[in-house]
Amino acid sequence: xxxxxxxxxxxxxxxxxxxxxxxxxxxxxxxMNKWYGDFHVLKDIDLRVMRGERIVICGPSGSGKSTMIRCxxxxxxxxxxxxxxxxxxxxxxxxKIDEIRREVGMVFQHFNLFPHLTILENCTLAPIWVxxxxxxxxxxxxxxxxxxxxIPEQAHKYPGxxxxxxxxxxxxxxxxxxxxxxxxxxxxxxxxDPEMIKEVLDVMVGLAEEGMTMLCVxxxxxxxxxxxxxxxxxxxxxxxxxxxxxxxxxxxxxERTQLFLSQILHH
Amino acid sequence: MTDLSYVRADESPNLPPPxxxxxxxxxxRANLFSSIGNTIxxxxxxxxxxxxxxxxxxxxxxxxxxxxxxxxxxxxxxDSGLHVGACWAYVKAYLPQFIxxxxxxxxRWRVDIVYGLFALxxxxxxxxxxxxxxxxxxxxxxxxxxxxxxxxxGGFGLQIVExxxxxxxxxxxxxxVTGITASLPLGILxxxxxxxxxPIIKLVSVIFIEFWRGVPLITVLFMSSVMLPLFLPEGVNxxxxxxxxxxxxxxxxxxxxxxxRGGLQAxxxxxxxGAQALGLRYWQMMGLIIxxxxxxxxxxxxxxxxxxLFKDTTLVLIVGMFDLxxxxxxxxxxxxxxxxxxxxxxxxxxxxxFWSFCFGMSRYSLFMEKKLHTGHKR
Ligand SMILES: Nc1ncnc2c1ncn2[C@@H]1O[C@H](COP(=O)(O)OP(=O)(O)OP(=O)(O)O)[C@@H](O)[C@H]1O
Ligand SMILES: [Mg+2]
Numbered sequence: 056x057x058x059x060x061x062x063x064x065x066x067x068x069x070x071x072x073x074x075x076x077x078x079x080x081x082x083x084x085x086x087m088n089k090w091y092g093d094f095h096v097l098k099d100i101d102l103r104v105m106r107g108e109r110i111v112i113c114g115p116s117g118s119g120k121s122t123m124i125r126c127x128x129x130x131x132x133x134x135x136x137x138x139x140x141x142x143x144x145x146x147x148x149x150x151k152i153d154e155i156r157r158e159v160g161m162v163f164q165h166f167n168l169f170p171h172l173t174i175l176e177n178c179t180l181a182p183i184w185v186x187x188x189x190x191x192x193x194x195x196x197x198x199x200x201x202x203x204x205x206i207p208e209q210a211h212k213y214p215g216x217x218x219x220x221x222x223x224x225x226x227x228x229x230x231x232x233x234x235x236x237x238x239x240x241x242x243x244x245x246x247x248d249p250e251m252i253k254e255v256l257d258v259m260v261g262l263a264e265e266g267m268t269m270l271c272v273x274x275x276x277x278x279x280x281x282x283x284x285x286x287x288x289x290x291x292x293x294x295x296x297x298x299x300x301x302x303x304x305x306x307x308x309x310e311r312t313q314l315f316l317s318q319i320l321h322h
Numbered sequence: 323m324t325d326l327s328y329v330r331a332d333e334s335p336n337l338p339p340p341x342x343x344x345x346x347x348x349x350x351r352a353n354l355f356s357s358i359g360n361t362i363x364x365x366x367x368x369x370x371x372x373x374x375x376x377x378x379x380x381x382x383x384x385x386x387x388x389x390x391x392x393x394x395x396x397x398x399x400x401d402s403g404l405h406v407g408a409c410w411a412y413v414k415a416y417l418p419q420f421i422x423x424x425x426x427x428x429x430r431w432r433v434d435i436v437y438g439l440f441a442l443x444x445x446x447x448x449x450x451x452x453x454x455x456x457x458x459x460x461x462x463x464x465x466x467x468x469x470x471x472x473x474x475x476g477g478f479g480l481q482i483v484e485x486x487x488x489x490x491x492x493x494x495x496x497x498x499v500t501g502i503t504a505s506l507p508l509g510i511l512x513x514x515x516x517x518x519x520x521p522i523i524k525l526v527s528v529i530f531i532e533f534w535r536g537v538p539l540i541t542v543l544f545m546s547s548v549m550l551p552l553f554l555p556e557g558v559n560x561x562x563x564x565x566x567x568x569x570x571x572x573x574x575x576x577x578x579x580x581x582x583r584g585g586l587q588a589x590x591x592x593x594x595x596g597a598q599a600l601g602l603r604y605w606q607m608m609g610l611i612i613x614x615x616x617x618x619x620x621x622x623x624x625x626x627x628x629x630x631l632f633k634d635t636t637l638v639l640i641v642g643m644f645d646l647x648x649x650x651x652x653x654x655x656x657x658x659x660x661x662x663x664x665x666x667x668x669x670x671x672x673x674x675x676f677w678s679f680c681f682g683m684s685r686y687s688l689f690m691e692k693k694l695h696t697g698h699k700r
Contacts, residue, residue: 128598128599129598130595130598130599153601153603156598156599156600156601157601159599160599161595161599163592163595163596163599165592167592167593167595167596167599168596169593169596169597169611169615170615170696171614171615171618171694171696180600180602180610181600181601181602184602184606184610185600185601185602185606213696215696229600230599230600233600233601
């Protein structure tokens with residue numbers, strides 16, 4: 056086990072090195088537009104995310120935050136403009152989509168764990184089937200990440216037997232097992248009871264400190280202040296304002312940002 | 323003044339439940355005699371059960387004839403006033419025919435091997451703890467059908483036995499087992515096809531399903547055995563049993579497809595997204611994530627279709643094939659055993675055999691449902 060931890064850490068070290076040598080842009084979105092039928096959800100989105108950058112996205116309900124980050128791993132298809140992830144442009148080419156999904160982890164509001172598989176099986180499934188990793192190795196890596204999210208003792212339980220906070224931590228570990236270079240979070244704490252939010256945020260802060268490239272849709276402003284390099288405010292399908300956290304919270308420029316912040320901060 | 327503030331000082335211990343809610347007496351008191359109305363219902367129920375089962379037990383066990391050479395044993399002497407019950411001696415004498423049909427007597431060992439191998443492979447497959455499931459499944463699904471095919475039909479030095487000599491339980495089981503094992507995968511493919519994003523595949527699946535669901539099985543059987551030869555070129559001739567097998571399989575596959583589709587619809591979108599976000603391909607996502615959950619949800623519906631198919635095998639009589647029921651009915655014409663209770667006994671026997679198979683499937687499915695249940699439902 057100890058040996059394996061070392062291995063996994065080496066893996067991490069290697070990846071950090073790679074970050075420096077690779078191109079520095081992780082995600083490049085240019086003039087991206089999306090429609091649901093006639094409804095224009097995303098309008099001319101331009102966003103460049105650098106490697107190791109932590110971005111928090113906020114905005115009123117229905118503003119298109121989820122849709123935008125779901126376009127990054129092709130859970131939703133965009134109709135105009137371009138998205139380049141890790142140097143690969145997203146097109147209808149299934150191979151490229153697969154390649155991108157292997158490098159981009161995603162954590163959902165409702166965890167989306169597989170209820171018919173144990174926690175360990177949830178974590179080893181993709182490494183075994185997608186990365187073609189031997190089962191034993193996959194299990195060792197899974198146990199490593201489960202320890203990191205502080206629930207190795209739950210490995211043989213089923214998701215339905217865990218609390219919400221524990222399930223979300225498993226979901227994060229499950230993504231990490233694929234060794235992604237970018238992590239997307241779509242309101243990871245908004246389905247959780249207050250006492251469980253902290254345990255999930257702690258894991259995310261840990262990830263950020265290690266230099267993971269992260270895009271988080273969240274309304275946890277404490278988290279945004281603590282880890283974000285940049286906060287993006289979306290409204291009606293557009294990026295209305297972006298800034299570094301201090302400036303964004305203390306001195307919002309756009310009136311809609313001011314209105315939004317006054318609403319969520321006074322609750 | 324009442325005190326609003328309260329702080330618990332000590333922990334309450336865990337106590338066993340009160341005695342009168344457990345045990346046989348407790349159960350009877352709670353469930354059968356909890357009130358006057360309930361007591362009356364219980365008594366009526368006991369009375370009804372008695373009036374149904376008493377004659378049945380009398381007919382099938384108490385007054386039954388177990389031994390005998392011919393009809394004489396099962397006919398009461400003219401003015402003795404005796405009631406003769408079930409004539410089991412007749413079933414005993416005919417049992418080989420019920421099991422093998424007109425399969426040549428010297429070759430019946432082949433059928434026995436086929437039955438035996440089936441049990442040998444199916445039982446370890448059905449018990450969860452037994453190891454080597456993968457090998458077992460390969461043997462059962464690939465090796466076994468080939469072996470069984472050659473054993474039953476002949477070839478490789480074995481005497482050829484035409485399928486029109488097959489009959490009884492053999493025909494029932496061949497049709498039912500083939501139909502069941504072929505219709506499930508076909509039904510799954512059709513269900514996936516019907517939910518596919520590719521319009522052609524979707525259209526083909528919908529047309530297939532709606533066509534086969536829209537015609538009665540009897541029509542299918544008639545068409546396959548009477549009409550199909552008209553469309554085939556001269557000299558091309560399928561075996562009749564094969565045609566029936568195909569007809570029954572396609573027919574139940576259409577029902578299966580709708581059952582499976584029901585299960586697929588119950589799987590939340592998040593499961594698909596979770597799988598896709600991890601980079602699983604379509605077939606991996608379906609095979610590892612979606613279908614295991616969807617099929618588990620619709621086990622009752624799947625088994626329902628299996629049971630329906632099993633009982634529908636009796637319809638092949640209409641195209642001149644003798645399944646178990648047909649074989650039993652055809653034995654009624656034999657004067658050696660004609661007695662007032664011959665037909666009753668025959669039908670009772672048929673009912674018992676069919677019921678045991680169907681009840682077995684039903685219990686097994688309940689067992690699997692419990693076994694596959696993981697954690698709390700939310
Ligand atoms: N599949 C869909 N079909 C049609 N409209 C959709 C679909 N999904 C989302 N929408 C619409 O697109 C808009 C943006 O949705 P999105 O889920 O991206 O919002 P959001 O910013 O994530 O909101 P929330 O904070 O409530 O999660 C909403 O108005 C929503 O009604
Ligand atoms: Mg959302």
